[in-house]
Amino acid sequence: MRIVFMGTPEFAVPSLERLYHDGHDVSAVFTQPDKKRNRGMNLSFSPVKQLAIEHSTPVYQPESLKDGEALEILRKLECELIAVVAYGKLLPREILELPSFGCVNIHGSLLPKYRGAAPIQWAVINGETETGVTSMFMAEELDAGDMLFCGKTAIGENETSGDLHDRLSILGAELLSETVTAILRGEAVRIPQDSNAATFAPPLHKNMSSIDWADTALNIKNKIRGLNPWPTATAEFSGKTYKIFTANIQFMESARTPGTIVSEGAEGVAVACADGVVMIKELQAPGGKRMAASDFLRGNSICL
Secondary structure (H helix, E strand, O other), X not given: OEEEEEEOOHHHHHHHHHHHHOOOEEEEEEOOOOEEEOOOOEEEOOHHXXXXXXXXXXXXXXXXXXXXXXXXXXXXXXXXEEEEEOOOOOOOHHHHOOOOOOEEEEEOOOOOOOEEOOHHHXXXXXXXXXEEEEEEEOOXXXXXXXXXXXXXXXXXXXXXXXXXHHHHHHHHHHHHHHXXXXXXXXXXXXXXXXXXXXXXXXXXXXXXXXXXXXXXXXXXXXXXXXXXXXXXXXXXXXXXXXXXXXXXXXXXXXXXXOOOEEEEEOOEEEEEEOOEEEEEEEEEOOOOOOEEHHHHOOOXXXXX
C-alpha cells in the first residue's frame, strides 16, 4: 500500500519502522519542524525524521496543514492511506478526505478514555492498572474517530510513564501493522466511540510538578511515576527543590505534619503524607545528578 506517515517523537518510530518492514511504499513522511535545543540552540531533527532520512524517504515539515500547501503535496503523492502516530497536529477535513483508504491513527490509550496529548502519563497519574493502544479512522474532532482495533496491557505498580511509553510504542507498531492489513483485505470494522464515556488527557506542564504531601501516599507515588521522566515531580526541603524520580509507600503511621521528613537512611528519605509515609528512593539535588537517595545521603542531609 502507498502510505504517507505522519509522526514526530520517539513513540512513533517503531510504527514507521514496522511499515518499512512490512514492505509498504512509504512515499513520504510528515513531521514537526526542526527545533532549536540545548544551550547552543542547534537545530535538532525529530526521531521520525532521522529514520526517514535513513530510508531515503522524502520528508516534509509544514508549519501548518491549513494553508493548502500540505494538501497540494499530498495530492501529488497520490497516497492511498495516511498513517498518523503522535504527529502533533490536527488534520483538516480536506486532508482527512483525500486518501482512498482514509486516515488512521494509533493512540496510546484504550479509547474513548484519555483522548488528548498525554494519555500514557495520565493513566499512570490516575492509578490505572490497565491501558493499551487503539487504532482508529481519524475524524475532525480530537481522538474521536471510529475505532478499529485495540491492544491491552497491564500497568505495573512501580512502572513509570517512561517505561510504559516504550512498551506501548512497540504495541502500537504491531497494531498499526494489523490495522493496515485489515484495511487492505477489506476486513476493517468501524466501532463508533461512546462519547459519553470519553475522558481527556491534557498536556503536562512544569507547574504541576510540585508534590502535595497533604495527599495520600498512593496518589503521591502515582504522581511521581506519572511525571517520570518529564516534567518530573519535585519537592522542597530546607529551601531547596529536589527532583523526585521514584518512591515507595511505607505501611506505617505518622503523626507528623505532611511534608515533614520522618527519617533519612539506607532505605531512602521517609516523608509524612496524609495517610502514612512515602519513601523517596531516587532523587536529584539542585545542580547534582540523579541518584539513589541512599547514595545521596552518604555525604548529605536533606534536613539541612
